[in-house]
Amino acid sequence: MRFLLLAVFVSVSLCGFNARAADNSNPQTEQRIRQLSEKLRCLVCQNQTLADSNAELAQDLRQQLREQVAAGRSDDQILDYLVQRYGDFVLYEPPFKPITVLLWVGPFVLLAAAALVLVAVLRRRRRAPEEPPLGPDEKRLVERVLGPGTPAQERDRGAP
């Protein structure tokens, strides 16, 4: 347990470590780097994008992005470069592949299943038999409890 805590502390402190301002070159290039790094996951702090993370690896990878953008490579080429090294996990938006079919299609399948269940339940409820009308004994009981003078039939209709 203590070990786990230590690991958490270390990784959290690694994430915040070593803030360094990006050297601003061309605003357009910076914009592209920013957009790219928002699509990419920092592997040290796995729930942060490369843009948000200040882990040392994230800085190195941003530097790589900068160099590759400067070298005139396209966004797809740069993303491929990182996927080749770190796998699909580095992308925040996983690609559609046999292994990710469940991930992409699953929610819609669940939604469709839920809709089917809803329709089935509603149908069954509509088909349920209505309450039978009150017999003479029951009518007499109602009159005794609620008092005479009220027309019994109206009450029947209004009864839940």
Place this chain on the structure above:
Amino acid sequence: MKRFLWPLAIFILLVGFLAVGLKLDPREVPSPLVGKPAPEFALPVLHQPDKRFAPGDMRGKVWLLNVWASWCVSCREEHPVLLDLAKRDVMPILGLNYKDKGEDAQRWLKQFGDPYQLSVVDADGRIGIDYGVYGVPETYLIDGEGVIRYKQIGPLTQAILDQKVLPLAKALKK
């Protein structure tokens, strides 16, 4: 009674998914490099900076590439395992000294022992990126053709060595 069967079944299914999910380690990202040729490099050797080493030099051998650094705490944890493996002379272990200072690295090896045939220096971490390194220590098992066969993220333990790495290395040597 029957109306409770469905919710119960769904509940058990959900518990099953969560139980499996608990056992998965999110830090273990499957490496796309396994089954691919180890990325080339030519880096200076730690103890002889004027000499360079390239993975091609190990052609025909099954070997381990261990990424380490003197600032890496988990490396100390796995170090005895590597020292023991080196003593048994099972296969060559090479070090990739990742984003470290030369003096610190040499002092560290002097203090804890040196299991490496040699260590190469990746001072700016550029080669580390080619190998998909994101958490030191990491260890790669590379076969005689220069193909990565296994990647260990985090410290090697005796159990992982005995159960995965050594049997695989033995099979690859044939």
